[in-house]
Amino acid sequence: MKKTYTIKDIAKLAEVSEGTVDRVLHKRGKVSQHFLSKVMAVLDEIEYEPNHIARSLKNTKTYQICVLMPNPQFDPYWMPCKDGIDEAIKKHKSFNIHVKVFLFDPTSIQDFIETNEKLLDSNPDAVLIAPFFYKESINIISNYHSKNIISCTFNNQLKTNEIINFVGQDLAQSGRVAARLMDILLKDGFVAIIHLDEDYDNAKHMQEKEAGFLDYFESSSNKKIKVKSFKFKSSNIENELNNLLNENIDLSGIFITTSKAYQVAKILSQKETNIRIIGYDLLEKNIEYLQNKTIDFLINQNPKQQAYSGLTFLIDYLIFGKDMPNLTLLPIDIINSENYHLQ
Amino acid sequence: MKKTYTIKDIAKLAEVSEGTVDRVLHKRGKVSQHFLSKVMAVLDEIEYEPNHIARSLKNTKTYQICVLMPNPQFDPYWMPCKDGIDEAIKKHKSFNIHVKVFLFDPTSIQDFIETNEKLLDSNPDAVLIAPFFYKESINIISNYHSKNIISCTFNNQLKTNEIINFVGQDLAQSGRVAARLMDILLKDGFVAIIHLDEDYDNAKHMQEKEAGFLDYFESSSNKKIKVKSFKFKSSNIENELNNLLNENIDLSGIFITTSKAYQVAKILSQKETNIRIIGYDLLEKNIEYLQNKTIDFLINQNPKQQAYSGLTFLIDYLIFGKDMPNLTLLPIDIINSENYHLQ
DNA sequence: TTGAAAGCGCTAACAC
C-alpha cells in the first residue's frame, strides 16, 4: 500500500517551501534552477498524485457551462439530450457548476450562428456543442479556442486537423452493424438504403452510414444480396416508396439512415409485405413500430448518453482538472422489441 | 441563481456557532431546544446543500472496500470484472479508498465461506459481493449488516424481503430478448434451449433466462416455433448434441443460457448445418465463433460494467454520502459480429 | 450545552 504524498511532504523532502513546490508543479516559473532540479528529483522518486478534492475546494468560482444544440421541437431526436444534461447536472450538483442550454433551429444556419452569439454573451468557461453545420462550427470552435473557452463536441464529428474533443458514434461502423443484421435476416434479395430527410443537413451522417453498410456487403461472402441507395423526402415518401416497391419485386429489406424509419414502417404496415426494416433511434413513433414488429431493429445513437458524457467530461475538466479524452466512441446499441425500455 | 449557503452562513443567521449548526445537522444531540428550533427555522428558510467535497477533504480516513467474487481462473466470465474494478479505482484514486479483491473457487461452497472469513479479517467498511451461493450469501450479508458493513451485490440477484442493493441484469428479460432474436431469424422449426454447465451452480440464472425465453413464445403470435429445454454437461456435450441432432431433424435454433455457447458452436461448425445460435457473454472463444458467423448473437451480461457500477456506488456512498440505489438493472446488450469490440 | 479553533491539501497573495 503506497503512501499518498502531499505538497507538504514534497517540500520537506526537497528542503524547500510549499510555495516553491506549487510553482514547480504548475510551471509558474520564478524558481531557480537549483531548487527546480531538487524538486524534480523528489517528484521523480515518488508518485505524486494531486488531491483534486482539496484543489477544487479551494476554488470558490462558479463555472458557467453552455450547451448549444438543436431545438427538439424541430426534431424529437434531440429530446433525450435534455435528460442526459439534467442527469449530469444532478450528479454534480454539489459542485459549483451553472449550466445554460441554448437551442437553435436546425433548419437555419442563421439561427445557429445567432444563438451562438447569445451564448457567448453569458461568458461561458466551457461549451458543449452539437456542431450541426460543418463549416460554421469550425469557425465557432476556433473562436472558442481564441477566447480560452473549453469545448466538447457531440453527435456530429468534425474531421479536421485541429484536435477537437468529440463524444459520439462511429457511424460507418453502425452501418456495418445494420448490414450484419440485414445479412442475418435475409437469404437473398434486394435491399434499399433510404436516406429519408426533408432537407439534407444530415448528409455527412447518412453518407458514413451508407459507406459502412456497403462495405460490409462488399467484403462479405454473401453475394446474393444486392444493395442500392435512394434519397427520399419525407413529404413525398408515400409516392417514392410505392415506386420503389413496384420497380423491385424482390425488395426484401430497407435500411433507413435517419431517425425517420417510422414513416416507412407506417406505409408498409398497411400493405401485405414481409420487408425487413432497420432504422435508427428510439423515437416514440419508431418504438411503436418496433413493438408491433414492423420495424425489426433500431440502432440507438444514444443522444442522451452523448450529452451526458460530454457534459461530464467538461465538468471533470473544470472541477477536477482531469483531461478531456479527444475521441469517445459510444457503443452501438442494437435494439429490438424486448430491450428498448431498459436503455 | 440561488446562493449556496455554508455552515458559516447558517450559524450567522441563527446566531449560534458553527459547531452548534453541525450538531443539529448531524443530530449529534447536545443542543438546547431553544437553539435547535432557531437553527431548524433557518434551515427551513434556506436550501442548504452540504459541500461533499469539503466534507471528504476533512475525512483523512482511508476506506477499506473488499470485493468478493469468483476466481476467473475457474470461469473466464469473471475476467472483465477485474477491469471494471480497476477502472473504478482509477477514477477515484484521489480519494482515500483502498480496495482489496478476494477470489473464491466457484465450485466450492466451502471456499466461498472461507474466503469471506479472510475478507472479514481486513475489517472492510464496505463489500462488493457476487453472491454466488444463494443461501450462504444471505447469511453472509446479514452478518455484514450486523457489523455495519455496507454491501452491494452484483451479478446474482437475491430475492429476499431484506433490501439488498443489487447491480445486474433482468435475466428473464434477457431471455425474452434472445427469444425475439430467434423469432426474427426463423420462420418455423424447433428451438432447443440448452443449459450448458458442468455443475448446476448457475441453476437460478438459467431458469430465469429460460422462463423469459418461453414466455416470449407463449405470448407471441408465432406458433410455428417449438421450444424445448435440455440440460447438458460440458464434458459430454458432443454426445448429447449429436443425439439432439439425430432426434430432431427440424432443429433450427439453439439458445445457450450460459457463457459456453462456443462449445456448441465448435461442434456445429464442423457439420453442414444452418442452425442459428444465440448465447451469452463476450468470452474470447465466443467472439471467435461470432466473427466466423457460427454464433449469430451474443447477449452481453456486462460483468465489467456490473463490477464498475457496484464499486462506484460504494465509493460514492462512503465518500460523498450519496445513497445507494436498491436495484440497478443494466441494459441488455445485443452483440453481433460488428459491434462487439466497441463495448 | 456551547463556542473557539485547528486542520484536511492546495492555492495565491504578499512580504521579504
Add this chain to the structure above:
DNA sequence: GTGTTAGCGCTTTCAA
C-alpha cells in the same frame, strides 16, 4: 526567487 500564511467548507476536539 523564495517562504509564509490565510482560507476554501466541514468536522472534531477541547476548553469553558
